[in-house]
Amino acid sequence: MPVLRIPTPLRSYTSGKSEVSVNGSNISEALVDLTTQYPPIKPHLFNDSGELRPFVNLFVGENNIKDLQGVNTPIKDGDKLVLIPSIAGG
C-alpha cells in the first residue's frame, strides 16, 4: 500500500501517527481512504464542496500532484506520499 506521511500539525487528527497506509489506485481514492480512517482530518484537507483546499500540497515522491494529474494521479504500492503543511513559525 502507498504510505502517506503526516506532518506534525495534522498528527493530532491521525491519533498521533506520522505515517498512514492508504488504499487506492490514485490520489483521490487514497484521500477517501485516509478520511475514512481518520474523519477529523477531512475539513483540513477539503473545503465544503469536497475539493482539495488550495493550500494543501500533496507530493508523490518528489513531485507535486499539481504538476502531475492532480487528484487523478495514479499511485502504486510502495509510493511515498507527502503532505506539506503551510507553517509560518519563525
Place this chain on the structure above:
Amino acid sequence: MYPELSRDEILRYSRHLLIPEVGLEGQRKLKGSSALIVGTGGLGSPVSLYLAAAGIGRIGLVDYDVVDSSNLQRQVIHGTSTVGKLKVESARAKLLDLNPDIQIDTYNEPYTSEKAMRIAKDYDIILDGTDNFPTRYLTNDVAVFLGKPNVYASIYRFDGQVSVFDARVGPCYRCLFPEPPPPGLVPSCAEGGVLGVLPGTVGTLQATEALKVLLGIGEPLIGKLLLYNALDMSFDFVKLKKNPNCRVCGPNADIKELIDYEEFCGVPGHDHGDEGSAGAGWDITARELAERVKGNHLKLLDVREPHELEISALPNARNIPLGQLAARLSELDSADDMVVFCKGGTRSARALELLVSAGFKKVKNLKGGINSWAKEVDTNLPIY
C-alpha cells in the same frame, strides 16, 4: 571591485580563506554583500549570528518586538539581561560583539507594505524568518518585485521547511502556497509550541543557503523544498516548479504591487498569541468573567490540549480539546451559558465559531485566554 580585507580580518576569516570555494575573493565578496533578515526571533537568532560571524558586510534586522523571557528557550541571540529591550537592539549588541567589523542596520518598525520596498531595496538577499503568514507573503512579494532571492525557512513544533525562492530563475513562495490557510486552521508557535533547538537546526540551514547564494557556490535550494522532522530525524526533499498561474511571478500575474497582507491572510502580522479575540460581542474579559463566574450557572469550556492543564487550569472547567470538539458536541448543552477559553484566546475563538454554527447562542470567548486570567484575576496562576 570587492572591498579589501584588513590584516585583522584576514586572521579572523582564516578558516574561510583556507577553503578554495570561499578563499580571499569569496571573503571579499561577503564583505561587500548585504543581507536583510526579517524577524529577529527563533530563526533570526542563528541566521544573524552566523551571517555576522561569516563577515557579511552589512546586515539589516527588522523586528518591532521586545525580548520576552518566553523567547529565550530558543532565541539565543537575546539574553536574560536584554528582557524588555528592543529585539533589534539586543541583537545588534550581540552581533557587534561577535564581529565589530560589520555594519548592522536596524529597523524597529512593523515590516508593512508601505515600508518594506524601501527597506529591502538596498540589500542583496532577503531572509524570511518571520512568525506569521502576512509577513511571509509580504516578504515573498517584495523579493519578487525587487528581483532578489528570498531564503525561506519556517518551523512548527518538530517540523522545518527550507527553500530558496528566486522568481527570476525558479518558483516563489506563492507558487507553492498560492493562498494562506484559513485563519485559525494552522496553529502558530505561540499557540502550538516549538522545540527550542528546531530553529537552531533550521536557521543554520537557512544561513548556509544564504552564504551559498552570496558566494555563488554549490547548489542552492532553488526549485527544491527541504522538509525536516526532528522527531524522525528525517530530511526529505521535494521538487518545486514555477506555477504558470502564480499571481505574482507567473506570465499572467495580476498582483503588480504590494497588497494588504493582513487582510489577505485574515490574521495579524505578528504571533503574540495572547490577543485571541472572537470579534465584537463575542468576547468576555477576564475581569468580567471573574464577576460572572460567581453565579453558579455559568459553564466553562477549556479547549486546550490535556497536557496544558498541568500548567494552569480553572476550577470546574470541562476540557474538550479543540480538535475533538466537533465530534463531542453532544456532551454539551446549547441552552447553557458558556465561556470558552484556551491559552491566549485564538483556539477558543475558533471553538466559538464551531459552537455558534452548531446552534449555540449563549457562548462567549475569554479574550486573551487563561493567560489573561493569570495576569488580571489570579496572579498565582503561571503565565505560559
